[in-house]
Amino acid sequence: MSDMKIPGQIPIETLSRQLLRACDQAVLSTALVDGGWPYGSLVMTACDHMAAPLLLLSDLAEHTMNLARDNRASLLLNGTVGLDNPLTGSRITVLGKVVKTDEPNLKARYVSRHPESEMFVGFKDFNLYRMTIARAHIVAGFGIIHWIGAEKLLFDTAGFEGIAAAEADIVTHMNEDHAEAVSLYATSLLGLEPGKWKMTGVDPEGCDLRDGGEVARVNFDKPAANAEDVRVALIRLVKTARASEKV
Structure with a gap:
């Protein structure tokens, strides 16, 4: 069906x-x-x-x-x-x-x-x-x-296990080295107020954000099969966010 x-x-x-x-x-x-x-x-x-x-x-x-x-x-x-x-x-x-x-x-x-x-x-x-x-x-x-x-x-995670294994490293890397990108996901893509946005998790379908008591979700255009796919998806999202700021 x-x-x-x-x-x-x-x-x-x-x-x-x-x-x-x-x-x-x-x-x-x-x-x-x-x-x-x-x-x-x-x-x-x-x-x-x-x-x-x-x-x-x-x-x-x-x-x-x-x-x-x-x-x-x-x-x-x-x-x-x-x-x-x-x-x-x-x-x-x-x-x-x-x-x-x-x-x-x-x-x-x-x-x-x-x-x-x-x-x-x-x-x-x-x-x-x-x-x-x-x-x-x-x-x-x-x-x-x-x-x-x-x-x-439920999302069938068979074949997607690499993302779970890499999740902690991806989240730490984004928060420590790409804090501006994480903030842009919240403000430019989701229209939320600026703040101290942090990434809290990533899965094959997107990533989770938090700023204090407020949470947000950024969905990928298509499921990511592995850590490299996640990297590509996150780069694509930040490019979209920066482009929207110029409009």
Whole structure:
């Protein structure tokens, strides 16, 4: 089956991943241990390279105790912030099982996305979790509503492993040696206010930026297969950003 597309735009699966990667917080809904009532709580999110959500949770939190009994959950990620009419914007609800993970690269990715979490990540009662997605429901404005299975939603990283291996070096290099370019991504490409923008992550489909409490996402024109492709994509983006400043 061909990808579903928003008329004149991108495949709905791609839009869904972009939304997952762009948001840094969500409403986590779990079933209360006492009675099974739906319980919603605010959590901070990151994603792995497939776009599966990552969560850093305290053992003492109500939602973590709920997950210990039933690890089925949903995450609502909201891309409507700042719109005059939020119902015209995109939001996605992801359903799946929340499973503890000890993978060091995922923990590093989460901390890079949320620097304030570094003080908690080493505590014994804090653990990193990854959502194993079953399916997702996206509403991308009036009449654009789709259920998407995990096999369509998640990015297949087979053959793209080199980017994950090089990610930390790429991010460090961009922040230390090309800070101006990172800033241009935010200001010229995305129209955001100047600030102390930093790159926090890179994956086959784009890169993540942060300035204090504000996050941003820059998407590549096409997936990058390896670290060299990422380099080429980042150079292309900064050329586009500089050209737009001259207009």
